[in-house]
Amino acid sequence: MAGRRGTNLKNDYWPKDLLLSILATLPAKSLLRFKCVSMHWRSLIINPYFIEQHLEKQQKKDYPQLVFASRASKPDMVLESMAIVDVEVGDEEGTKVRKGFRRSSSSICHLPCAHCFLSNSCDGILCFFGITSVFVYNPGTREFRTVKMQKKGFSPRINFCLEFKRQRIVYSSVNEVIAKKGMAKETNKRAYSDIFFAVRIFPKDFLVGFGRDQVTKECKIIRLFTPKEENDIHECEVFTLSSDAGASWKGLGEVAYFIRAAQLPVYLNGALHWILDIRHANPSEVIVSFDLHTEKFQAISHPSCYSEVSDRSKLKHMELLRLRSSLCLLEGKYYWPSRQLNIWIMNQSNGIWEKLFSINRGLTKNGIPLACPTAELKDGTFFVLRNWKNLQIFDPESQSDSEVLIQHEKYVDCYAYSESLVPLYGEPLVD
DSSP states (O other): OHHHHHHSOOTTSSOHHHHHHHHTTSOHHHHHHHTTTOHHHHHHHTOHHHHHHHHHHHHTOSSOEEEEEEEOSSTTOOOOOEEEEEEEEEEETTEEEEEEEEEEEEOOOOOSSSSOEEEEEETTEEEEEOSSEEEEEETTTTEEEEEEOOSOSOOOOEEEEEEETTEEEEESSHHHHHHHHTOOTTTOHHHHHHHGGGEEEEESSEEEEEEEOTTTOOEEEEEEEOSSTTOOOOEEEEEEEOSOTTOOOEEEEEOSSOBOSSOOOEEETTEEEEEBOTTOSOTTOOEEEEETTTTEEEEEOOOTTSOSGGGGGGGGGEEEEEETTEEEEEESTTOTTOOEEEEEEEOTTTOOEEEEEEEEGGGSGGGOOOOOOOEEOTTSOEEEEETTTEEEEEETTTTEEOSOSEEOSSEEEEEEEOOOOOOOSSEEOOO
């Protein structure tokens, strides 16, 4: 009888704050099971306050998780699968040290469109887009949602963004790539196949971004597109991922900023960020942000590495990324005769940029710098992806990288990832 009485504990037997604090440290898979413990536990786990508490805990982990999106060399096989990787941590004399990696695969092969492109990730959710639809997916809850694009504008063409040797160039076709490099497919098949080593494929005429409104906590998809062929003017529309079954795209009209094609947005603090095109009318503007709450575009400050009109060509050699919960800019990556890759970081409180570190180009293989840092570790080193296949750790202080930690057979894109319970109001993905 005593044992039976022990099973009928009151809901408030555990102090609520203590229970929430413990639950917030657990992986999403465990929490999904714990929703079945009782109605009380379920109500706690699906509560919006707890969802934010859990996400904050996951984002503060000592070691980041990574997502690898596999892509083959052919244009019609952009995305195949992904894997979530944890860094295992062990204690040696009271100090946490890296012990190795634990890798678990999670297939997302069942995407709804043939040509799929990874836009960006935000708060544990990945966003993919194709020619006619956007696909958002939460690996932690395995929830997905497909949003059809409005039939507005024309079918976008494909751009091949070539990142090879000393330049980053956007071409309209593979044949143009081969012609520019002086190669012929029929006479030099090895050279033709090697070219794909550095080709990244993007739709030419529209950009897609994904993020969360920091006020309402709603997820939003942003689409920038040209309404007709040979038109450099972007129009914008937004889709809010609410529980409303009748939700639809909302048009915001023309965008006053000429945003560079073939780039992925960077999400930070409720806003998406892009580099502007070299042809943008105002030469003093370099970076534009889109506030997901006010749904407004505005130019923001930029590093001193770009200050004069004569520097305009440097825009082609700049990329944005997120490190240390801040907006960062890479410049000089493929800019010859530059001998180093510089990484700048913006202070979120005052908007002032500082140089975070540089990578000596002469120390890198064949003069090609390391790929963009993916995530920073607690000791100041960074995860980097060499040759789109090999995961390594780069130390900016010693300008050296570690042995290969993970080697992929196919080319992959690597992204930092934090597990979350953020809802998409969609359906569970079934293998």
